[in-house]
Ligand code: HMG
């Protein structure tokens with residue numbers, strides 16, 4: 577077991593993964609307000625939206641307007657999910673700093689999520705990687721269902737290994753491993769990195785955890801012991817995937833940041849500013865965000881003094 581890293585990098589995926597599954601419509605202006613507030617927290621990368629088919633994910637059909645409206649802050653990278661060449665053209669016009677392409681480790685999820693097979697999704701992302709690289713735009717490659725699939729059950733890790741290898745071979749330097757349905761326990765994370773030994777080192781990977789069973793922070797902790805230092809998380813713990821029924825939100829950014837700071841791990845993020853950003857969306861959704869660290873902080877603010 578290695579010790580904790582000195583610092584971790586967090587990509588905030590709330591505006592994309594967090595908002596793609598909300599039943600309540602959220603105005604473009606509110607999304608912009610959320611991203612602008614997140615831009616003031618010290619976060620260095622924000623996945624701001626997705627240039628996906630508007631009928632497949634109507635919640636993010638305003639991605640172009642969101643990118644048009646945000647106040648970009650120097651030093652912050654604004655990224656977006658892009659599933660195909662049409663999405664790439666839109667993303668390029670919107671001025672994204674990085675695109676995230678996607679595939680999955682199981683056929684059924686890939687089909688339900690992107691209307692094609694694993695091979696079909698890889699063929700789709702080849703020209704995107706080529707164009708993006710030519711334009712000097714970074715590419716991240718998501719692989720969903722690295723632990724378990726909502727349709728097929730536990731994932732064959734040798735498939736994850738093969739897809740990682742193919743993505744690296746095609747020049748994708750950042751691989752994000754998606755625990756899409758939030759059921760992993762720490763030993764699953766150790767098994768995953770063991771299965772990737774010699775292909776992808778933990779320190780080069782990004783871990784994207786959902787938190788359905790409440791073990792995402794424990795999984796992140798185990799991942800840090802394996803050498804992982806890059807994580808995705810969403811403000812307040814917003815999230816879920818419309819094509820992963822029952823999956824809850826991502827690991828909450830507040831929970832990850834609070835834990836990291838208590839352990840002396842640097843994140844570069846101002847916790848109180850992060851809470852303020854989450855408050856924007858909590859008010860709009862008229863719900864209680866599920867992040868424990870967020871709730872604890874909020875409750876302490878509103879508790880009457882003795
Ligand atoms: P399709 O229907 O097979 O697309 O969808 P198509 O190529 O057949 O095109 C049909 C029509 O849609 C055409 O228009 C296209 O131009 C248009 P027509 O010629 O008929 O007038 N079209 C588009 N319009 C705007 N933007 C586009 C676009 N693409 C086609 N990008 C597609 C295939 C991949 C587009 C669709 O399946 C899709 O958008 N899927 C995305 C689903 C999604 O966003 N899921 C959630 C995100 S993934 C996730 O949450 C997991 C992750 O967080 C990691 C983890 O947790 O594991 C990343």
Ligand code: MG
Pocket residue numbers: 593754756784786817
């Ligand atoms: Mg996700």
